[in-house]
Amino acid sequence: MNEHTKSIASLTDRLPNQHKKLLSVYITFCVFLIAELIMDPLILKSYSRMWPLSLQFAPLMLCAMSQGCIMLVGGINLSLGASLSLATTIAAVTMFEGAGGTVGGIVATLVSGMAIGLVMGTVVTFGRLPDIIVTLAFSYIWNGAALLVLSKPGGHIPSAYSGFLQSQGVVPFAIIMILLLLVFWKIIKNTRLGINIYAIGGNAKASFESGIHVRLTKILAYIISGLFMSGAALVLVGQTGCGDPTIGNAYGTKSIAAAILGGFSFSGGIGQMKGAVLGAFIYIAIENVLFFSGFSSFYQYIIQGAILIAAIGLKVVSYYRRGGEGA
Amino acid sequence: MRKITRKWFGSMMAVCLAASSLAACGGSSGGAASTTAAQAETTTAAQAATTAAESKAEEEPKSDSKEGGYKIGWSTIYLTPSWMQETSGLMDACIEKYKADGVISEYSIANADGDTSAQISQIENMIAEGYDAIILDAGSSDALNQVVEKATSQGVVVVNFDSLVTTDKVTCRIGTSDAEYGRLCAQWLVDTLGGKGNIIVFSGPAGVAVSDGRESGAMEILEQNPDINIITTLHSEYNSAPAMEVLNPVLDANEVDGICALGGSLASASLTAVLDKGLDMIPICGENYNGFLRQWSDLVDDGFESFAVCQPNWLGVLAVEQSIRILNGEDYDQDVVVPIPAIDNNNLSEFVPNDYSDDWYPIADITEDQIQKYLTPGA
Missing domain, CATH: 3.40.50.2300 (Response regulator)
Known part of the structure; x- marks a missing residue:
């Protein structure tokens, strides 16, 4: 081993363990951050471009966090898109003009998000059914429920609320919201619940035998996931000004891709919330860079898919080469 | 440990390389001017050269066509269904005509592929890119209202056709009833x-x-x-x-x-x-x-x-024509309701047999007279 690799090895050894695990995500993030800045130089010229951009990135970031939460306990949530649509319709029918009406609507949306998580988590754990089947089934239920609440785009979002989300302050509200939720997660992660979530994702049987309440932990993970999802719905309704029973559909698969890009693993127990946020950034930055590059949209799909495979594939390769200890 | 780290680092570098090579490729074609812009410039330059040779005025037509060209984008919720492909083809032909005349300098299509929130982002991007006009086939009647209002408040012309938005702040809506x-x-x-x-x-x-x-x-x-x-x-x-x-x-x-x-x-x-x-x-x-x-x-x-x-495919062509009229400062109606063309036993033979596939929507081309009739205010 020569001097150069030695110095890099000592550099990576000095990094805190959790950052080391995310190093690949950091590098991809930096590359796409630079690419995004080159392709959309307006960001550097005008700070006000931050607001539409934050609204563009925030819903997927929150969805990736929501998806990440389920992936940590070894599951996958195929109903995320449908439940997101449902949450936007709930927000649009529960919000009313005035501070009280707006806050009431926000609370109602967050509570329904958590209720959605509670219902699915309960069925998964007590029904002893695989997450993939249960969430697939629930995607139909949430879809139907969304159409029952609003059969077509509509409802009412107070203009003061969307104005607040889009108003130009010091830092976009959507970014503050994500930071707050990251802090919230950080606190949870260091409690017994957080440790249990990582533990049951890693090995549910061993966790059970060592006295962890596996079922309760899993249900709580689903509830937290629902909370993140409803946060995404609140950003979306602020951006669109209405509830839409189909708007969430695209987020289902995107959230899985973003979580994987951000370092989560299908096998559970691996991944960090800040990785999910970065993964979502990378995912949308790929789309944006391709948009600004002016390629025909059909080529954009092909290139986008190729980049996703490259980025995720290399991460997986590095994971197996290290004998599967942490990605 | 050291060996592992080296391999791991190697993989990271590969990710980095793959990604940066893409960024570089995007950067070289994009950066200051996007691919379409570059192509458009070549076309207009060639056009200018021809005109210059004919009129023997060296510089003027060149700068004129570059200054006056509009940057127009089409944001559509779908592009793959055959109806959209047909519409896109008709619009392309119309755009090419205006590009040749130097009226349009740049044209691009953003396909949201059924994702309304992606369509919002694409419209935001078009506003940021300084498009003069956005032609819109909407994915949601209500969810796009805010971004459309934002575009028009910033002086971007938004001409909506086929699937319509409900906001009154849209520049123009062209559709059938x-x-x-x-x-x-x-x-x-x-x-x-x-x-x-x-x-x-x-x-x-x-x-x-x-x-x-x-x-x-x-x-x-x-x-x-x-x-x-x-x-x-x-x-x-x-x-x-x-x-x-x-x-x-x-x-x-x-x-x-x-x-x-x-x-x-x-x-x-x-x-x-x-x-x-x-x-x-x-x-x-x-x-x-x-x-x-x-x-x-x-x-x-x-x-x-x-x-x-028939839901006429040439609604897209009307949208292009209308954007240019509005950008040129001509009068227009905010809502254009186009009469629905129909086929019955008498004129069926004008449409079949044809060489198109079963999922095509045969329709008579729009004439210059029809364009005038539908788009002239008060018609």
Whole structure:
């Protein structure tokens, strides 16, 4: 081993363990951050471009966090898109003009998000059914429920609320919201619940035998996931000004891709919330860079898919080469 | 440990390389000017050179065409269905014409592929990129209102066609009336049956703006004709297989004199069901879906009568023409409702046979006169 690799090895050894695990995500993030800045130089010229951009990135970031939460306990949530649509319709029918009406609507949306998580988590754990089947089934239920609440785009979002989300302050509200939720997660992660979530994702049987309440932990993970999802719905309704029973559909698969890009693993127990946020950034930055590059949209799909495979594939390769200890 | 780290680092570098090579490739074609802009510049430069050679004025036409060219984007919710492909082709031809004249310097298409929130982002990006006009085929009647309002408040012209938004702040809307679609179909069926008979009204999914509009238009006409007896009103998604499923039991149980099908696939399914059961030919109205037109044309000699309305693909062309008019400062109407073209037994032979596939929507080209007529204010 020569001097150069030695110095890099000592550099990576000095990094805190959790950052080391995310190093690949950091590098991809930096590359796409630079690419995004080159392709959309307006960001550097005008700070006000931050607001539409934050609204563009925030819903997927929150969805990736929501998806990440389920992936940590070894599951996958195929109903995320449908439940997101449902949450936007709930927000649009529960919000009313005035501070009280707006806050009431926000609370109602967050509570329904958590209720959605509670219902699915309960069925998964007590029904002893695989997450993939249960969430697939629930995607139909949430879809139907969304159409029952609003059969077509509509409802009412107070203009003061969307104005607040889009108003130009010091830092976009959507970014503050994500930071707050990251802090919230950080606190949870260091409690017994957080440790249990990582533990049951890693090995549910061993966790059970060592006295962890596996079922309760899993249900709580689903509830937290629902909370993140409803946060995404609140950003979306602020951006669109209405509830839409189909708007969430695209987020289902995107959230899985973003979580994987951000370092989560299908096998559970691996991944960090800040990785999910970065993964979502990378995912949308790929789309944006391709948009600004002016390629025909059909080529954009092909290139986008190729980049996703490259980025995720290399991460997986590095994971197996290290004998599967942490990605 | 060291060996592991080296391999790991190598993989990271590979990710980095793959990603940065893409960024570089994007950067070289994009950066200051995007690919389309570069192409447009070459075209206009070549054009300018020709004009320069002809007029023998070296510099002027070049700078003129570069200064005056508009940057126009089309944001569409879908691009892959055949109706959209056809629309896109017609728009391209129109755009090429204006590019050659130097009126349009840059044109790009953003395809949201069914994702409304992606469409919002794409429109945001177009605003940021300084597009002069955005042509819009909307994925949601309400969810795009805010971003459209933002665009127009920043001086971007937004011309919306086909699937329309509800905000009044959109610069212009060009479309057809769903109720008119229903009225035309129902009126034809009433006339063909001589104002008397047992019919089925076959509509699209309930709770969807398009099918509700068509159905209420049809009902308006049918209710004026007391001798027309509506056996039942059926709802199905716009797809042949589920349509046949709901229609078959009704056809089995009743004497049916005509079917008021309010959609191409519904009409196609109705005709197939009638043929399968070996029933007498009854009048069925439909849409200009090529597969249906072919079935119809084959059955003309058996006495099959039909009537096909069209959602014209050249609505996109009107949107391009209208954007340029508005950017040029000409007067315009905010809402342009285009009369619905129709095909009946008399002019069917103008459309079939043709060389297109079954999922094509044959339609007569729009003429210069029609463009003038529809887009002139107060028309």
